[in-house]
Amino acid sequence: MRRTLGLVIFMAVVLSIAGRSFAEKQKSADPLSPKSTQRPVTLTSQEIIRKTKYWDGRRVIFKGEAIGDLMPRGDYVWLNVQDDFGTIAIWAPQKMVQMVEYIGDYKNRGDTLEIEGQFFRADPKKGGESYVLAQRIKLIDRGYPTTHTLSPLKIEVTVLLLMAAVVLGFLRFRIKPKTE
Amino acid sequence: MILRPQLKDLKVVGFYLGKMILGLSLFMIIPMIVSLIARELNPLLDFLISFLFCVSAGLLLHIACYTTKDPQWSHGMVVISLAWLLAALLGAVPLFLSGHWNSFLDAFFDAMSGLSTTGLTLVQDQSHLSYGHQLWRHLLAFIGGQGIVIVILAFFVRGGSGAFRLYIGEARDERLLPNIRRTAQFIWVVSLVYLVLGTLVLGLAAFGGGISFWKAMFHGVCIFMAAFDTAGFAPHSQNIMYYHNPAFELTTLVIMILGAINFKLHYTVWSGQRWEIWRNIETRSFVAVILALFALVVLGLNQTKVYDGAVSMFRKGFYHLLSAQTGTGFQVIYSDQFVSEWTSLSMAGLILAMSLGGCVCSTAGAIKMLRIGIIAKTFMADVRRYISPPSAVLIEKLHHIKQLILTEAQMRSACLMTIAYVFVYLLGAVAGMLCGYPFMESLFESTSAAGNVGLSCGITSPTMPAALKITYIVLMWAGRLEFMSIFVLIGSAVALMKGR
Numbered sequence: 019m020r021r022t023l024g025l026v027i028f029m030a031v032v033l034s035i036a037g038r039s040f041a042e043k044q045k046s047a048d049p050l051s052p053k054s055t056q057r058p059v060t061l062t063s064q065e066i067i068r069k070t071k072y073w074d075g076r077r078v079i080f081k082g083e084a085i086g087d088l089m090p091r092g093d094y095v096w097l098n099v100q101d102d103f104g105t106i107a108i109w110a111p112q113k114m115v116q117m118v119e120y121i122g123d124y125k126n127r128g129d130t131l132e133i134e135g136q137f138f139r140a141d142p143k144k145g146g147e148s149y150v151l152a153q154r155i156k157l158i159d160r161g162y163p164t165t166h167t168l169s170p171l172k173i174e175v176t177v178l179l180l181m182a183a184v185v186l187g188f189l190r191f192r193i194k195p196k197t198e
Numbered sequence: 199m200i201l202r203p204q205l206k207d208l209k210v211v212g213f214y215l216g217k218m219i220l221g222l223s224l225f226m227i228i229p230m231i232v233s234l235i236a237r238e239l240n241p242l243l244d245f246l247i248s249f250l251f252c253v254s255a256g257l258l259l260h261i262a263c264y265t266t267k268d269p270q271w272s273h274g275m276v277v278i279s280l281a282w283l284l285a286a287l288l289g290a291v292p293l294f295l296s297g298h299w300n301s302f303l304d305a306f307f308d309a310m311s312g313l314s315t316t317g318l319t320l321v322q323d324q325s326h327l328s329y330g331h332q333l334w335r336h337l338l339a340f341i342g343g344q345g346i347v348i349v350i351l352a353f354f355v356r357g358g359s360g361a362f363r364l365y366i367g368e369a370r371d372e373r374l375l376p377n378i379r380r381t382a383q384f385i386w387v388v389s390l391v392y393l394v395l396g397t398l399v400l401g402l403a404a405f406g407g408g409i410s411f412w413k414a415m416f417h418g419v420c421i422f423m424a425a426f427d428t429a430g431f432a433p434h435s436q437n438i439m440y441y442h443n444p445a446f447e448l449t450t451l452v453i454m455i456l457g458a459i460n461f462k463l464h465y466t467v468w469s470g471q472r473w474e475i476w477r478n479i480e481t482r483s484f485v486a487v488i489l490a491l492f493a494l495v496v497l498g499l500n501q502t503k504v505y506d507g508a509v510s511m512f513r514k515g516f517y518h519l520l521s522a523q524t525g526t527g528f529q530v531i532y533s534d535q536f537v538s539e540w541t542s543l544s545m546a547g548l549i550l551a552m553s554l555g556g557c558v559c560s561t562a563g564a565i566k567m568l569r570i571g572i573i574a575k576t577f578m579a580d581v582r583r584y585i586s587p588p589s590a591v592l593i594e595k596l597h598h599i600k601q602l603i604l605t606e607a608q609m610r611s612a613c614l615m616t617i618a619y620v621f622v623y624l625l626g627a628v629a630g631m632l633c634g635y636p637f638m639e640s641l642f643e644s645t646s647a648a649g650n651v652g653l654s655c656g657i658t659s660p661t662m663p664a665a666l667k668i669t670y671i672v673l674m675w676a677g678r679l680e681f682m683s684i685f686v687l688i689g690s691a692v693a694l695m696k697g698r
Contacts, residue, residue, distance in 0.1 A: 067532045070539065085325035086434055089408030089442065096408070096442045098434070100325055104532070105436050124238060124328040139504070139539070145444060146510030148531065164326075166240045172295070176243060179250035186257035 058134050064103035070139035070148065080106055080150060081132045081158060085122035088115060096149075099131060108133055109144075110152035120161025130159035203694055209263040210273045211280065216259030218281045218346060222288060223252035225341055226334075229292070233330035241330035244295035252288050275686035282675055285346050286310040289338050296331045298322055300660050303667055310671050312338030313346070314678035315561050317430025317527035317652020318670065320660045324435045329416065332433045336420040342678070343427025343457070343561035344389055385461055388468070389426070396422035396453050400446065407443035421446075425453035427561045430527025430652035437529040447513060450528060451520055458484070458524035458556030460568075462599055479571035479596045480557040487554055487570065488523055491547045495519050498544025515544070518653070522551035525562035527652020536655040537639060545655075549642055552651040553623055563650025563677050565619045568598060569612040576609045618681055622648045622673060629669040630657060648673040 058077035066073050066080065082101035089096040095115055097108040100122070110133075122128030135152040138144075226249040233242040269277060286309040294305035304320040311318045312335055321327065321335075401418030405411055417433055424431040434440040438447060456464075463481070466474045475481050495515050505511045514531060521528045536545060555564025579594040586592060594604040626644025631637060635657055643657040647670040658670070676684050 067534050068538070070532075070535060086440065087409045087413065091408060091442075098325075098436065098440060100435075105325075105434070105440075107436070107439070107442060122325050124236075124241075124326055139535075140506070140510060140514070142506035142510050144442075145513040146505045146507075147442060148439075148535070149442075166238075168239060168243065172240075172243050172247060176247050176250065179247060179254060183250050183253045183257065186254055186261065190257050190261050 062103050063101050063106045066106060066137060067104055070137075073137045074139040076137060077135065077153075078137050078150060079132060079134045081130065082106070083122045083130050083161070084118055084120070084128040088118065088121065099133060107147065107149040108135070108152050108155075109149050110135075110155060114152055114155045117155075117157050120163075122161065125163060127161045127164050129157055129161040132156040132158050202696075203690060206265070206267065207273065209265045210267050210269050211276050212259045212263030213265050214269060214273070214277045215280055215284060216256045216263060218277070219252050219256035219259065219284065219288065222285055222341070222346070223249050223256060225337060226252065226292070228337060229330040229334040232333050233328065236329040238328045238330055241292075241296065241328040244292040245330060245334070247295065248288065248291040251291060255288070272686055272690060275683040276690050279675075279679060279683040279687040281346050282310075282313060282679060285341075286313050286671075286675075289313060289334075292334055293321075293331065296327065298324070298327050298331070303664060304660055307667050307671055308335065309338055310674050311652070312336075312429060312431060313342030314650050314674040315339055315343045315427045315429040315525065315563065315652075316647060316650045316674045316678075317424065318647060318654055318658045318674075319431065320658065320667070321435075322660055324433070327433075332420060333416075335431050336423040336429070336433075339427045339429030339431055340389075340393075340423040343423075343429060344385060384465065388461070388464055392426055392453075392456065393419070393422055396426060396449075399449050400425075400453075403443060403446040403449050404441060407441055407446060409441075417441075421450060422453060425450045425526060425528070426457040428454060428457045428525040428527075428556065428563075428650070429561075430521070430529075432528070436532075439530045439532075444513065447517060447530065450526075451517065454520060454524040454526045454528070457526070458560050458562040460557040460559045462559055463557070466599055474599065477597045479575075479598050480567040483567040483571040483574070484523070484557065487551070487567070488519065491523070491551050492516060492519055494547035494550075495544045498541040498547060501541045501543065502539060504539045518548060519551055522548045522651055522653055523554065524556050525552070525564060525649060525651045527646065527654075529653060533654045533656040533658075536642070536653075542638060545638060545642060548653065549645050552642075552645045552649045552653065553619065555649055555651075564648075565616050569615055571596065571598075572604065572608055572612040573616060575604055576612070579604070615680065619648065619677075622676060622681075626669060626673050629666060633663045633666045643670075644673065648677040650674060650677050 056077060058079045060079040060081070061073070063080065063082065066078060080099065080101070082099040082105075084097055085100045085105065086098050090112060093112055095110055095112050097110060097115060097118070098105050099108055118129050118131070120126050120129050132155070133150055133152050134154040135150040137150050139148050140146040141149065226245050230242055230245045230249065233239075233245060286306055289312070290302065290305035290309035293299055293308055294302050298321050299305040299308065300320070300322065307318070307320050310316075317339070397415065397418040399418075400421050401415040404414035404417045409417060420431070420433050421438075423429070430437070432438060432440065438450060441447075460478075460480055463474060463478055492515070496511060499505055499511065499515050505514050517528070517530055531539075536548075540548075553564055554570055555566050556562025558566045558568045575594055575596055579592060583592055596602050596604055623641065623645045626648055627637065627641040630640025630644055635643075639655050639657055642653075642655045645651070646653045657666075
């Protein structure tokens with residue numbers, strides 16, 4: 019019991035050190051700060067991720083395919099958007115993503131979206147999440163169901179391997195008793 | 199004088215490798231069923247080809263090398279080291295056929311990463327990967343975490359002394375039950391119970407986070423396998439960050455800890471001795487190391503003040519520390535952020551955590567807590583010896599499931615393994631630097647690979663040099679088997695060429 023109490027106190031002390039600067043570091047999350055009123059810059063996910071500190075609190079435009087799932091949380095929704103280099107999380111009002119029909123997965127090419135919004139590298143209000151707070155989302159290209167045709171070569175290889183496995187299985191049960 | 203292995207030795211090795219390949223083929227039926235349910239025909243064909251190839255290869259070895267001899271120590275070690283290489287090669291076949299890996303080397307890298315429960319990945323366009331292939335990646339981690347040989351032992355081998363030699367070769371040395379086959383079966387039963395419970399909790403957390411029910415359950419099963427087997431794979435390239443879900447993160451924290459705990463401790467607690475958790479040298483070392491390193495990470499992160507508030511610090515700082523310490527490698531930030539936002543001090547905290555690892559006889563890799571505990575005890579014993587009268591007889595004890603007297607052999611073994619791991623971490627770092635990467639990043643990635651962790655600061659990518667990919671494959675393989683099996687394999691290869 020004493021040890022558990024000790025652990026809890028230790029964690030509390032360490033976390034309080036971490037929280038010490040909480041109040042003085044709100045400016046990056048302030049939507050009225052000068053950074054958030056600048057003209058938005060069009061960027062790739064790589065450009066954002068490699069310079070998160072620079073883009074923190076700034077307005078960015080990011081274009082990519084909606085992938086995975088739309089994850090609603092109250093009036094807002096989490097959406098992950100992927101370009102050729104990586105994926106960026108988007109936090110958007112539900113009504114802003116109503117036009118999204120296709121989400122990218124094995125069977126679908128997701129809708130291509132252009133998102134304009136403010137980037138946060140580690141928003142304390144969201145437990146340190148990196149994301150873009152969407153202010154405008156535009157549908158660039160409608161997604162579509164993808165087709166995957168079967169390769170004839172793969173079918174031929176399957177048949178050959180099936181024949182080999184049957185022959186070897188037959189041999190295995192014939193040979194084993196003799197050896198034993 | 200080195201004795202050249204005879205034909206009968208090669209037959210024993212070939213025979214048990216055949217069994218292992220047949221065992222692996224059975225696991226391929228699971229993604230086949232999933233592909234069938236999800237109506238994914240191409241992936242179904244990929245797994246059918248791989249399954250038939252494994253069955254044919256396994257039967258061929260079984261027929262050509264049929265023997266009734268039990269494996270000796272050297273056979274066991276060679277079988278184990280080759281089994282892991284072969285399993286990774288064969289496990290890579292369906293991955294490569296999917297077209298989501300640039301080359302077979304990349305697919306082999308991921309298969310070895312999964313089997314060794316590392317979690318580094320070279321997959322491309324992961325979001326469009328089929329359900330079958332997603333499951334296979336995670337299943338590889340589950341098979342590897344439980345131990346490939348455990349599969350053979352549980353289902354294909356009689357529980358004699360030969361079985362025990364195979365078990366030891368896989369860097370496990372604790373017999374839970376008198377019969378080694380029953381030990382293997384117990385490990386599987388425990389894992390399957392945790393699998394069902396963990397999948398439900400994670401699935402419900404994901405469902406609560408807005409993912410549709412069946413998809414949430416699929417994510418649940420994948421993430422459970424990656425967390426419990428401390429592998430760190432996830433169905434999306436953003437890893438755990440994809441979910442934006444604190445409940446999900448908290449659940450993975452608990453599962454990661456369960457996965458990093460000694461299986462014998464699980465057994466002891468399941469048998470009713472709950473206080474063993476607090477008395478065991480490994481859990482004590484684990485808690486002490488975590489607390490010390492958390493302080494280091496917090497101090498480091500406070501230098502840049504990137505994470506404001508206790509919640510952010512817990513969700514980013516503590517999460518990554520525990521992910522590193524347990525050898526899981528789950529990430530909730532982008533790889534590049536380690537370099538751009540974490541200071542050298544906090545990076546050093548993570549590197550230390552990765553290098554120390556979890557408990558022995560668990561799915562965690564690296565040096566491991568029992569050895570750290572023994573080294574700490576040895577150090578304290580030496581200090582006590584210096585300050586005691588010369589005539590004093592000092593006996594050092596440690597509690598690991600039962601009360602034990604610390605022996606010279608245990609101290610030497612713990613120190614040697616620690617030195618071996620540190621040497622391998624540095625070797626990997628040198629390889630990284632030779633490929634042009636900075637020291638800190640190279641050491642981070644090398645420790646992550648050799649410690650079977652899977653955290654990445656951005657070096658691991660499909661575009662990294664092939665030589666570095668091969669280096670990391672070797673590190674992951676050697677780290678998982680704790681070197682001895684591989685030394686015996688090299689020795690056997692030398693004996694085959696130069697022996698009399």
